[in-house]
Amino acid sequence: MRLFSRLATEQNSIAIKPENMTARSIKSKRNKPKSNTRRQPKPKARRSAKSAKKKNVRFPDSFKHKLMLAAIELTGLSITLVSAIIVLLGYSAEHFTGTQFLTSLLPFAVGVLVLILFASFLFLIWWKLRRSLQGRAVMLMPVFSVILAVGSGKMIMNDQFAIAFDHFRMLVGGxxxxxxxxxxxxxxxxxxxxxxxxxxxxxxxxxxxxxxxxxxxxxxxxxxxxxxxxxxxxxxxxxxxxxxxxxxxxxxxxxxxxxxxxxxxxxxxxxxxxxxxxxxxxxxxxxxxxxxxxxxxxxxxxxxxxxxxxxxxxxxxxxxxxxxxxxxxxxxxxxxxxxxxxxxxxxxxxxxxxxxxxxxxxxxxxxxxxxxxxxxxxxxxxxxx
Structure with a gap:
């Protein structure tokens, strides 16, 4: 009987120990601090979020700045081009007044064609110059277009422009x-x-x-x-x-x-x-x-x-x-x-x-x-x- 009771207690102790060990190991695993390798991705994620946020803040400002410069450049070029068209067509209408085909109508039509080709050539030169200076002088082309527009404005204030404008209006108004x-x-x-x-x-x-x-x-x-x-x-x-x-x-x-x-x-x-x-x-x-x-x-x-x-x-x-x-x-x-x-x-x-x-x-x-x-x-x- 004593031998049997001793064997029973030894089996119970052997059955209980693994349970205690697994519980302790689970507790130790829970209380054990996480390794640094698992924390490393979080700061990176935070940095990337901050950088993305900064990029999102800066992008609209840069876009608005470029859009404003493009609008200034386009406005200056438009004013200059319209003024030049009025002057050239006005003086052409005055010089080639008449109904004869060879002396009036044909020279005027050829003059309009030359004006279109010349404007296209100037636009091509402007575009190439703009692309070559885009990275080095962003403000240069808008400033230059404003200078051209101011020069056109001074030309408009001249009395000779009034004469050309009258001929242009006569040409269009019929x-x-x-x-x-x-x-x-x-x-x-x-x-x-x-x-x-x-x-x-x-x-x-x-x-x-x-x-x-x-x-x-x-x-x-x-x-x-x-x-x-x-x-x-x-x-x-x-x-x-x-x-x-x-x-x-x-x-x-x-x-x-x-x-x-x-x-x-x-x-x-x-x-x-x-x-x-x-x-x-x-x-x-x-x-x-x-x-x-x-x-x-x-x-x-x-x-x-x-x-x-x-x-x-x-x-x-x-x-x-x-x-x-x-x-x-x-x-x-x-x-x-x-x-x-x-x-x-x-x-x-x-x-x-x-x-x-x-x-x-x-x-x-x-x-x-x-x-x-x-x-x-x-x-x-x-x-x-």
Whole structure:
């Protein structure tokens, strides 16, 4: 019995020991610090994340910088190229004016072809130069393009450019541009016939009414010099009641009801009188805007419709009766109506613009005044450039 009990205890001790060893070994493995080889990848991963983050921050800045330089370079080159095209084509159109094929049409076509080839050659040289300097001087090409654009701007300010631009506009505009130029020179001639002295008196009288006229023009989106020209042609800035029914600064007679309502919107709650200069100016601005829209934005026809008013069915009825579409073709049919009215209005408007921009009224026929006045342009008829 003793022997049997001793053998049983020895077997139990042998069975228990492996369990204790495995538990201890598991605990020791859990408590054992991890080797350095397993920690090494984490710092690398952190560094790569930081570097990627830095790259993501720097990339947009670099891209925006390059995009800005490219935009500056492209803008400068575009300004230079457009200016050169206008000058070359303008002078070519002046030199090769005519309808003969061998002396006019063919040389002009060959000149356009040479211009295209020359522009392509310059673009190729520019591109190669840009690629060769891209790594060494990133700012050089944009700066050079800006210098070219500034040089083109100085050329545009020259009076000779105005002449070339007129020929270029004539080339592109065709019959419409020829008609506009013809009417513009009628206005310049009327300005010259009036004389500097008479125009200065008109401008001096108009200074008193200029603020209220400008306010009315702004409310109805009209050139203020043009509205001042209408007042000058209507009353010479001497408000009165005329025998034909005209009243006030703009000699208002009958106006459409819709025009009256538009003018009254700016005088809510006020007692209105047609002889009040401010209300009279608003009525005139609303009336002219109404007729200008009716004539689809044609300035000469809009002024003529303003002057004719609803009499004889209005200008639209006259145009439909004779089958005319513009101011040039309707003039022969206006025997008993003031067909020179738009020209007089625009000559006065030109005087007000010259006074506002130049501070004086230069004599059209003296020196280079004609070119300078044409460069300033007629309000509503010619544009500044």
């Amino acid at each position: 019959k419409q541009e020829v008609r506009r130029v013809t009417l513009a020179h009628q206005v310049y001639a009327a300005y010259r016939r009036q004389g500097v002295g008479a125009m200065q008196q008109m401008v001096a009288r108009g200074e008193k009414y200029s603020p209220l006229v400008q306010d009315a023009a702004r409310r109805f989106h009209i050139d203020p010099d043009l509205l001042l020209g209408i007042a000058a042609a209507e009353s010479s800035f001497l408000p009165r009641n005329s025998s034909d029914g005209g009243r006030g600064l703009f000699q208002i007679t009958r106006v459409p009801k819709i025009v009256e309502n538009e003018a009254q919107k700016h005088f809510s709650g006020q007692k209105l009188s047609i002889i009040d200069d401010r209300y009279n100016a608003h009525l005139a601005a609303a009336t002219f805007k109404y007729y200008l829209d009716e004539m689809q934005g044609d300035l000469l026809l809009g002024l003529l419709a303003y002057n004719i008013g609803p009499a004889n069915g209005g200008l639209r009825f006259i145009m439909q009766k004779y089958g005319v579409t513009d101011f040039t073709t309707i003039q022969p049919y206006l025997q008993h109506l003031p067909r020179d009215y738009p020209i007089r209005v625009l000559s006065y408007a030109l005087a007000f613009r010259l006074w506002r921009q130049e501070g004086s009224l230069p004599a059209y026929q003296e020196g280079s005044n004609a070119v300078r006045i044409q460069r300033i342009g007629i309000p509503g008829l010619t544009s500044d450039f």
